[in-house]
Amino acid sequence: MDDDTPLTTADVPPRFLSATLLVNHVPHRALASDPRVSYALHVPAEHYSHGAGAAAGADPSAAKLPLLVSMHGTRRHVFDVYELAPFARSAPCAILAPLFPAGLDGPNDVDSFKLLRSRTLRSDLALLDILDEVAARWPGIDTRKVFLAGFSGGGQFVHRFLYLHPERLAAASIGAPGHVTVLDDSQNWPIGVKDAEALFGRTIDKDRVGKVPIQLIVGGAELAPHGGEEFWAWMRDLAGRNEGARQAMKFPAMVKGRLATLQELHGLWMRDGITAQFDVVPGVAHDPKGVREGVLAFLQPLIQEYSSNCIAPY
DSSP states (O other): OOTTSOOOGGGSOGGGTTTTTOSEEEEEEEETTEEEEEEEEEEOGGGGTTSSSSOTTSOTTTOOBOEEEEEOOTTOOOTHHHHTHHHHHHTTOEEEEEEOOTTTTSTTOSOHHHHSBOSSOBHHHHHHHHHHHHHHHOTTBOOSSEEEEEETHHHHHHHHHHHHOGGGEEEEEEEOOSSOOOOOTTSOTTTSSTTHHHHHSOOOOHHHHHTSOEEEEEETTOOSOTTHHHHHHHHHHHHHHOHHHHHHOOSOOOOSOHHHHHHHHHHHHHHTTOOOEEEEETTOOSOHHHHHHHHHHHHHHHHHHHHHHHOOOO
């Protein structure tokens, strides 16, 4: 095997998988198609205790571990890969934590990954490339359909990815996005979807979107817009004087809190025949850990149901 051939779990005896950093915590790896983007995983070693991803005597094609993709928000908290390890072992599933660094589209860029398409990035295609790499290196992980969860900026990514790639999702949890894209054919992306097919080469199929189990979740104390009115007044003034700031403002100023934003999206989806579980966590402000219990309670039975069709007992 030469240096350019990726080592896979099929190449390594199970007793050496931890030493080769292919199970438990897997450190961030650069994505081959765009090394600016990276990803880490948690792969429960128990999945390989009876062979490379398959239980003893099981059909290897059936011994697949479901994959939960935890998409970071604007602050790039990437520690979910550690914090979700107990859930990964109990569910069971593998955890994938992509990382789209700030500054990909310029020194002030913090939002490009959320929009799926920017000047130098197609973050939806980058995630699909990550899934291809995971499928090749960890053939015991099921990447055909994944469970996708994100909070705040991650919630923005999740619902837009859901629009474009519903066939790749086993479920989607959308947590407290500050801005949303509505299924409005009169407004351009990312406010609406009028030009989505021209931008992405994909038609948004509301029926397929509606077949994906969806959770909308937000804290009950998410009542005020991010930064407050004074912040957005300053942003508008800055955009009037600075071309870079003007280009960065892809959305109008926030005038409502995230709870109201999700309530509005939920209502619009219902009108389009898209159902979603809508969870409000009392007393919680903008805190991913404050809603995590609700997210995992939504995902766990879905993962276990999916597992019964994809993974043999150990």
